[in-house]
Amino acid sequence: MSSSFGDVPAWAYEAAQALMQSLKIVDPATFAHCCRVGEMSRKLARDAGLNEYQQKLAEFAGLFHDIGKMGIPQSIISKPGKLDDNEYRIMNSHPVLSEEIVKPLAKHDFFAQILPGIRGHHERVDGTGYPDKKLGDEVPLIARIILVVDTCDAMSQTRAYRKGLPMDVVYAELKRCSGTQFDSQLVNIFLQAHPSWKNQEADQETENKLIKKIA
Template sequence: MAWTDIPTWTLVVAKTIMETVRAKDPATYEHCIRVSRSARLLAKAAGLDEMDQRIVEFAGLFHDIGKIGVPDSILLKPAKLTEAEFNVMKSHPEKSVQILTPLTAIEFYQRLIPGVLHHHERYDGKGYPACLKGEEVPLTARLILVVDTFDAMTETRAYRKGLPDEVAYRELKDFAGRQFDPHLVKIFLEARPTWTEADMKIFAEMNNDVLKRAG
């Protein structure tokens, strides 16, 4: 399978899904875009081939789309969630998969599912939804978890200022081997400071590619 084998109409559907996320919650949309770009760059730094980088990129793009199925009172709550609310929030990876399921008739989209479903598993087995442990957690999901957590820590929201990069790096290091795959944390810590603005424009390029092909 090559990138050019992916039918153009599916990329148009992908854009439509993302516009739905943007309409519901712009912050989640922006987060998904950043995670998608960073996940691809981390996949590249980890030595994955071009097609696997695309799989990680798209799994990163879609990882949180299930949040459109979470009530605003929980999704947008500017305070700590109660246990019951957190349990609703925890259903979002499964909801993401549910939204993507019609596209899984196409092999490329089928291959995104493990990364999307398991992006909240932890290396120590204390994550969700399946409590997978260590390398049982699909590589795509382990890659997304690192960049997803880094983005969540450094992002500034209306009610909370993001942490400086250096503090977030330290957190990743502290939780390597517990929450994160330690090998991937090492690669991220080496690679992230070298990423340029141009590197971060990968998604914009993809959009142009989609528009050209959908022409």
């Protein structure tokens, strides 16, 4: 992360609404997933000790992380069976597409700072992720945050190819892949904090300005 402090532009929420409205029309399920990941990214950033500005960077990067799936054919997004090699390659292009969609906003430093988290949200700490095969701390912190909550949400939700998994199974998978796929410290923080998130009152600024306004 290039900065711990900065300002969120007044027009950020309107820009998010405009971009996310397109995703909502094209792919409502991915839209809902992105809204959840944005909120959870903010919470994990908070519980990991990041300041309010960094939490907003995590929130917006999480919100936009899969917006590039608008550029992926729905036949691949919704395929009930296993993807073939070519389909898998196309699907794996979505972090770069997401980055490209948001990049025109990066004239403002806030949006410039969320781009690495968006592009890197499928990088793994063992260096076998994509698109850039970054290793360990080379993977941006926000990308590591998104990967944990993105995986949790994806596994717990019913998809075309499988039913949603119980949370204890999700937790076990995060723990199993800690230190290879995921940042082990972030996994530990998430596993301790996540069960209490449902009982916490929603952050009003997030609810009013971002999720509710976009939804």
